[in-house]
Every structure is written in C-alpha cells, then in structure tokens.
Amino acid sequence: MDVIKEFFKRDRFSNLVGIELLEVKQGYACAKLKIEPHHLNGFRVVQGGVLFTLADVVCAAASNSEGELAVSISASIHYIKSGREGTTLFAEGKRTCANTKLSSYDIVISNDNDEKLASFQGLVYHKKTTLEEVIRLHPD
C-alpha cells in the first residue's frame, strides 16, 4: 500500500483541505479531517464541498488500493447532519460491487461523537495503468 500513500501525498487539494489518510486496504479506506474555521460556509457549518472531498479521497484511496489507476466518473452525497468547527470528522468506506472496468463504493462520514453526518456513493473507472507509471510520468 506504500504506493497509494505516496500517491495521496501528491494530492495537493486534499493537502490544502487538510485531509489525513488513515488506512488503505484492498477495496477499503478511511481518512480524517479536523474542522478549522476555513472549512465553514456562510451558515457557519462545514461546507458541503469539504464533506464531499473527504469522502471522495476515501473513495479514491479504496478504488486505487490495488495499485492500478482508477478515476472517479460519478458520485452522489446525502447530507444528514451538519459538521461543526472544532470537531474531527472521519470517512470510512468500501467497495460494494465491481466488474472488470467499473466499481462502486459506499462511504459514511461521522464525527468524533460517532454521529453519522453524510452518506456518499462513488463510481470509478479502472484504467490499464499502474500508479507507479502515473507517478513516473508526472514527477513533482
């Protein structure tokens, strides 16, 4: 899984947001994010794009977990409870269905009080390239 972790260190937007990838296993990943003031929207709760990005990083890690490039083609999210400043959010998810080209992932976002905030479903397309080739072609 080392290539995955190296790969996600290269994800600049995920770094800007502050997402920390905690674990990656075959078809599974989890990540966390401590909520800071810059994650809030005009209502002073966590902006929807923050929740989406947190889940999307988990979907990307789980779908690339075999070391072959997978790209997201569709995703949906349901927002059930608001995220608050000062809490830490966790996203965890796994592959539910797959064929040779497509796979689908269910991801749930929780807070540090174990309340479920949002549910995310992602669909990815598996390319015939390894992550190592991508890193070699696009060095930093």
Added chain:
Amino acid sequence: MDVIKEFFKRDRFSNLVGIELLEVKQGYACAKLKIEPHHLNGFRVVQGGVLFTLADVVCAAASNSEGELAVSISASIHYIKSGREGTTLFAEGKRTCANTKLSSYDIVISNDNDEKLASFQGLVYHKKTTLEEVIRLHPD
C-alpha cells in the same frame, strides 16, 4: 411489522413488476424478484427501471419500518453487472444515517449466484403521519 407488509401489498406497481418483500426490520429490508421476459430491455438484459424499482421497494420498506410515513425524495443507482432472464435477484439494504426528518439507505442488488449487480442509495423524508392513517384515508 404487519402494517408494513399490508402497506406493500397495496403497492400496485411493485405487484405488477412481481417484487416479493422478504423481510422488514427496523431500518432494514430485503426483497426478491424472479426475472421474466417482461423485465428485459431491447438488449435482452434486465431493464434499469426494474433494478431501480426493486431497490426502491427495499428502501421504502426499510424507511417506513417504524410504521410512520416516509417518502422518497432522492435516489441514485450504479449499474455494475447485467441481470439475466431466469435468474432471481435480491435487494437488501439498511439505514446508514438519520436525523429527525431525513434518513439515508444503502441497498445492494445481487443475483442467485451471489454476484453484486448494482448499488443504490436512497434519501427519504419522514412525515408526521402513520401508515395506519394513510391506509384508513385511502382504502382500496
């Protein structure tokens, strides 16, 4: 759970399609459908609307499982493998997130060879009415 089962007997479209509700527990349901020629599309695989309706019935049963009316407001589906004539499909799912008004459900459709065909995510709105009242107001 008897009111739920009575309620789903009243679902005429689900009956037209031939869906059989197998089990309903709090926040959980499963159903099955034997694939007949009238479930196929022009490519001779199960029409997407059949898969969607099968998952939707499970979502409706799970979300109405406490006997209070819940109505679907949003749903998404990922199609991974085709369903075939002569097989039996199963949909099973549960609540993943809830607040006092909204709840979200993850449902997976499998065939009788235990292959996962599709993944569905549903969002419902909980109304302040019981299923018994709905049945009383709209008798057959």
Added chain:
Amino acid sequence: MDVIKEFFKRDRFSNLVGIELLEVKQGYACAKLKIEPHHLNGFRVVQGGVLFTLADVVCAAASNSEGELAVSISASIHYIKSGREGTTLFAEGKRTCANTKLSSYDIVISNDNDEKLASFQGLVYHKKTTLEEVIRLHPD
C-alpha cells in the same frame, strides 16, 4: 432514427409500463405515460420506479440516438411533486456533456398541467457496437 424506434419496441419492460416514445433526435428524446391504477404505490401516488423508468427510457433513447449502443451506468433522481392517477406524464431531456466513451443527460418529468415533478440525471457508456448488430444478434 428508425432503428431507435424499432429498438424501443423491443423494450419489454417499457411496454409493460406503457411508456410511449414521442421523439428522438441527436442527443435528445421525449416520451409520455398515461397514469393508470397499476402505476400507483401504497400512498396512491405514482410509484418512484415508474417515474424513474419513464426518465430512463428517455435517457436511453437520447444516448442511443446516433445508432450506436450506449448502456446506462449511473443515474440519480430528485422527486419534487407527486404524480396522480388520470394525468399524463412527459419526460424530456438532452445530452449535456460527452467524451468519446461517456455522456451525461438531464431529464425533467412534467405533468399535463405543466408542473415539473422530478429531475433525473443519467450517465451512459458508449460501446463499439451498433443497434443493428444488437438486434441481429438477439432477434425476437
């Protein structure tokens, strides 16, 4: 467009539901459905699977409109108003985005009072097969 119309005559589930394809142009389609008692759910409004199937047929027609096989891989729907018995529903939609393999469609369902009932978004994968080949390989 004749091959498309022939193709949709072969869609047995769409025929069971009673959907009538009205028009197909490049990347565009519309269809209608007269609501009968067998389209209703246990609340006596149009079942979600009926609305989904109506929009899905439009998505399939629009995405197959060039005569090359396109298969649905993801779809989502938002339900805004209920459909009622005795009304006629219309679904109309068009391609919004495309690359050589994937394309996306926005479809809106209205009733005969021109009220918008639901919004659907579909994603399809374009295969390297023509509809004529599919019909030849799977004759009735």
Added chain:
Amino acid sequence: MDVIKEFFKRDRFSNLVGIELLEVKQGYACAKLKIEPHHLNGFRVVQGGVLFTLADVVCAAASNSEGELAVSISASIHYIKSGREGTTLFAEGKRTCANTKLSSYDIVISNDNDEKLASFQGLVYHKKTTLEEVIRLHPD
C-alpha cells in the same frame, strides 16, 4: 441580490478554494475558478472535490437567491472531462423543479475553451429563515 453576495463572502471554504461568484438571479447563478497547482490531485488534473465545490457554490447561490435560507440535502456529479492547470472553469446552473420545501438544480461546468467537463444535480431544503437573520445570528 446584495444579501446573497454578502452571504457568499462569508463562505470561508469557497474563498479558500478561490471561487468567484459572477452572477445571481432568481433561481440562477454562475461562478468561475482559475485553476492553480493547489487544485490538482495526484494525477495532475483538477481534484473532483474542486469541481464539486464549484458547482455546489452555484447551487447554493441559485437556491438562496430569493434571500431565504436553503440548505443542500443531496447532490450528484458526473465527471466527463478533466480540468487542467492554467485554465479557468465556469459553473452555471438553474432551478428545474420546486415545491414549497424542496427544489432541484442542474449545473454544468465548462472550461475557457467551452468544453463541458461535468454535470451536477443538487437538491435543497428551504428553511423558514432569511439570510439576513442568519448573518445577524452568526456575525463574523
């Protein structure tokens, strides 16, 4: 529309990402984003969360355009083409369906070459609070 623009100046995550709201009218909005290195993922294309957040800001602006608080409850996105560093992306969208509590929006993301990159569909819940009250209750 001045209260909307003030409201979006308060959206700290949108500011962090660098999104500029260009126009808001009743049920309509558009926004732009110049793609910088910090918007990229490990494949050196625009991260999915960036595209989602850009569309989500347009959905939020369009749905709050009457000055009454609307909160996002569900969203889905289809990714068709990649966004590239150095380009400027635009998101534009409008309300397609509404009842007194819920409304749905279709949003398309394009680049400065007028290529369509992604299609987004958002569902919001309308609360009985004005944006002015929200700003008054949560001053900066």
